[in-house]
Amino acid sequence: MVKSHMFEGELTFRIDRVMPEFQAHPLHENEGVEFDVQADETGKPVAVAVKPVLGRKPYDVLGQRHRGYVRRFAERWGFLNAAAFDGDLFVHRDNLLLEPGTETGADGQPILRTVRHSRETQLV
Numbered sequence: 001m002v003k004s005h006m007f008e009g010e011l012t013f014r015i016d017r018v019m020p021e022f023q024a025h026p027l028h029e030n031e032g033v034e035f036d037v038q039a040d041e042t043g044k045p046v047a048v049a050v051k052p053v054l055g056r057k058p059y060d061v062l063g064q065r066h067r068g069y070v071r072r073f074a075e076r077w078g079f080l081n082a083a084a085f086d087g088d089l090f091v092h093r094d095n096l097l098l099e100p101g102t103e104t105g106a107d108g109q110p111i112l113r114t115v116r117h118s119r120e121t122q123l124v
Helices: none
Strands: 002-004 009-011 032-039 044-050 067-073 077-082 089-093 117-124
Touching: 009 044
Parallel strands: none
Antiparallel strands: 002 009, 002 117, 032 044, 032 117, 067 077, 077 089
16 A cells, blocks of 8 residues: 555555566565556556655756656656656757657658556555
8 A cells, every 4th residue: 555645545556567677676565666547457556657755856867868758748848757857857848759650640651649647656
């Protein structure tokens, strides 16, 4: 279970919803974690993409390449998240590299879609 100052009550999460990079990390009661909130197959909110708070800002990993996901994206800008740092990283669509097979729009730019909403909390 996780809880947050941003909402009342607790959310459940399954161990397979911990970010893959942290599957072997032993989570402890009262440990600070970040997570996204999604609806499960019954429509109940659950925690997903759970990861421990690392104490690293995106600036701390400047110049490194990381795998992550799109947190939110508007027409030309958005926010990315990865296991390597806490919080989100602002990104402009013009700064993205295209890999072969990437889906693009009519303008040749990559199509990005929002995946989740984030919350920072403590494990309980």
